[in-house]
Amino acid sequence: MSAPLQVYEPFRAGLPPLGRYWKSLWARRTFISQYSKSELREQHFDSVFGQLWLVLNPLLLSAVYFLLIVIIGGSSDSTRYGHLTASLFLFYLVSNSLTGGVKSVTAGQRLILNTAFPRIMLPISATIIALFKFLPTLLVFLVMRTIIGLPFGWEMLWAIPVFFITMLFALGVAITISCVNVYFRDITSFLPYLTRTLLYLSPILYEASSLSPKLRALEIFNPLFPILDSWSKAVVHSQVPETSSMLQGLAWALGIFLVGTYFFLSREREFAVRL
């Protein structure tokens, strides 16, 4: 019999064999796409009104915030509104990934207790779901920026690397938080405060350039700061983002992704007894 041989032995602390892990993960990529699809369908995002809500929700939110800015800060222009909307949409990509990721492992309890598979598929699916929710909003923004007459230019292509940095960051936080939630279930209750704080500390309601240099020195502690700043520069102002911002964002994203993945992979084999 040419049956495949599997050997199970006590594992040492640290990472599982990465080559084998990756192969097993790659073989299950259809799970990730199918899971995202089913999940979106279950949340009714495959219907017209569901998609409409997906776009309306952040659009209404940006309208509310815009009103707030106009009332508090006096007059405002269309660029400001464009900045607010574009930043808010990207922020929601990260925030959806975070809120979807936090319960991804604990909600998959039945599957984890009964099937052997790379557990990291679950937070990855959460990020993919957040991505699918992000895509229609991107389209809306493109239409909107044409209407309000923001400048077009090849510099906008800088949004592509910024987008990939954001995805890496979103994936990193989803993986990290899903692992943390296995050990500290009450982290879910802290999450709304965390995302709200991030929202106000990031250049969304204001532009990064309008901050005093003293405050800007603190930005290195907020991973979203350089990412959102670069994003706004590219898609709203059609300017080349600062290299230092991009590198700083990349460093944060890569750092969180690597640390989170390390923790997840070295812990995931005991998830079955922790759930």
Next chain:
Amino acid sequence: MPSVSNTPLVTNEVAVSVRNLGLTYTTAIDRRPTLKARLKSLGGKQTRTIRALDDVNLDIEYGQVLGVIGTNGAGKSSLMRVIAGILPPSQGRVEVYGSVSTLLALGVGFNPAMSGRDNVLLGGLAAGMSRDEIEQHFDEIADFSELGEAIDSPMRSYSSGMYARLAFSVAATVRPDILIVDEALSTGDAKFKEKSLNRIKELRSEDRALILVSHAMRTLRETCNDIAWLHKGKLVQRGEPNTVIDAYQEFLHLGKSAVVDEDL
């Protein structure tokens, strides 16, 4: 190793080899692990160690139908999970030659908000099957489970019997090299029980190993050609079904009363 094998089916080709297997884990005493609980218990030890399996040696050959018996908490499900690669062992070594169907009791249906169809598809994909493979089997699964239209409604609307029927149908249709059925036999109504029992008998073949975990002694006597008795994480006895089951029932001080023999 006590040798068994009375039926000509057994080929002496090893399917699963378990050597000096030990499994321990620490669990929190708290019901839910939270940050609050962790902070409150700083300094004090709030966990206890459970020894689920202790030096278990077990060989399962192709063609064997192994019944695993034991009281609740004997380590039966833990042993199955180690063989399926879900729980890593703490000591010892487990070798598995072939594909294992890891659909243990109530394995499917991890997301109750999704339909039975989606859950079967996702469960199969997670187990490493291809979409084609699952779709090929899907009609058979739906037929066997007799769920009818319910297969497309969310699983939270299912009764526990329907859950179990779907789980069993998936496990019995996929035809892996090694099939583990953990307590899924004794669920469902009498008609489905009969049907699943017949399916198990059909599945016995020389290129497949079956492992049945059950408390239904009569079923085990009828279907198995080998029984392993676990107690408190240790393998107590292994051998010919009637002998081991008699000893087990003797141990329970219950004798061969009808109640024990009945599928409970």
